[in-house]
Amino acid sequence: MQITVLAGGVGGAKFLRGVRAACPGDEVTAIVNTGDDVTLHGLRITPDLDSVMYTLADANDLERGWGRAGESWRIQDELKAYGAEPSWFNLGDLDIATHLVRTRMLDAGYPLSDVVAALCTRWHTGIRLLPMTDERCETHVIVDLDGGRRAIHFQEWWVKHRAGLPAHGFVQIGLDDARPAPGVLEAIATADAVLIAPSNPVVSIGTVLGVPGIREAIAATPGRVVGVSPIIDGAPVRGMADVCLPAIGVEVSAEGVGRHYGARADGGGLLDTWLIHKSDTADVPGVDVRAVPLLMTDDEASAAMVREALR
Ligand code: GDP
Ligand code: CA
DSSP states (O other): OEEEEEEOSHHHHHHHHHHHHHOTTSEEEEEEOOTTOEEETTEEEOHHHHHHHHHHTTOBOTTTSSSBTTOOOHHHHHHHHTTOSOOSSOOOHHHHHHHHHHHHHHHTTOOHHHHHHHHHHHHOOSSEEEESBSSOOEEEEEEEETTEEEEEEHHIIIIISTTOSOOOEEEEETGGGOOBOTTHHHHHHTOSEEEEOSSOTTTTHHHHHTSTTHHHHHHHOSSEEEEEOSEETTEESSSSHHHHHHHTTOOSSHHHHHHHHOBGGGSSOOBSEEEEETTOOOOOTTSEEEEEOOOOSSHHHHHHHHHHHHO
């Protein structure tokens, strides 16, 4: 089987561990959001790709939920001592090594997809990771700040303001002109199944789907398209999808997100099947809705979810 997964960061990473456990011997490709990417202190940082890479490699910190296990923060402390801004973005010493290798390769002219492949040779992820695009395209959030309406970088909103400033909308700068990274459209077109991970529907999956050509490739693939709800009992299991969805006019419920993704049968939508948590209900016209356990408490639970998705 060939399985292609659209994914964001932490939620996507947990789901991908489940795919890997459920599908030994299958060829799995993850198309990962790069809209959260940012350049800070001269370093190019790709948070979702790193969450997926570290998590698949068992190198992630489980308590903190992001970054490397066994991390230290000496470089960051030094930057703070110099008064180097921004000081609100946490950069661990081990993580900085990854950013240095990435930035150097990008500066030398390698596309991000080559950089990701090179980084992954060290980590043995078992899943092929592709950035959604090689082009720079960064999510900004429209907020009221300093007496005016402005667009700030997604990371500034998410990390500095803890998503506490009401979002009036999201703009992905550069997205309209972005092209899917090499291999992305092929991975969708030749997949037996396309899985939409229970990642943030707005700033993870929504951004991936905004790359011109990706939505059309999903509409046209002969494989089945199965989405997994990140919303259980009217709330995100983790993260801040509950503040992102209302900003785009979508109800925070499994039904709301299912309807937002829409039925492929209607043309224009994405889904053949929509998995919701066993205690939820959802009516999504044109979509086969199944209620199964959706809590990714451990790899076995995530793998069971994936087996349901593939059934
Ligand atoms: P981020 O990029 O690190 O924010 O992570 P993602 O966008 O990949 O995933 C965030 C989403 O994962 C949130 O909206 C959560 O609701 C969802 N999520 C986290 N854990 C679980 C889980 O155990 N089950 C389900 N169904 N969704 C989850
Ligand atoms: Ca993210």
